[in-house]
Amino acid sequence: xxxxxxxxxxxxxxxxxxxxxxxxxxxxxxxxxxxxxxxxxxxxxxxxxxxxxxxxxxxxxxxxxxxxxxxxx
Numbered sequence: 827x828x829x830x831x832x833x834x835x836x837x838x839x840x841x842x843x844x845x846x847x848x849x850x851x852x853x854x855x856x857x858x859x860x861x862x863x864x865x866x867x868x869x870x871x872x873x874x875x876x877x878x879x880x881x882x883x884x885x886x887x888x889x890x891x892x893x894x895x896x897x898x899x
Contacts (some may be wrong), residue, residue, distance in 0.1 A: 829871055 847855060 829868070832867065
């Protein structure tokens with residue numbers, strides 16, 4: 827979940843803004859923002875890793891075809 831925080835936390839602060847709470851409530855809302863932002867960021871990070879693996883496989887296949895001089899569409 828910690829790796830997803832940079833991808834998702836900035837989205838959470840647009841949804842839940844701690845307003846009218848005491849110190850405990852503000853800290854609780856901030857922690858809630860971090861938890862939900864980490865989960866959202868984890869999903870985004872997983873999608874980007876899958877996309878990166880797809881691009882890597884595509885580049886390797888294109889390189890092999892180029893070395894074998896096979897023309898692809």
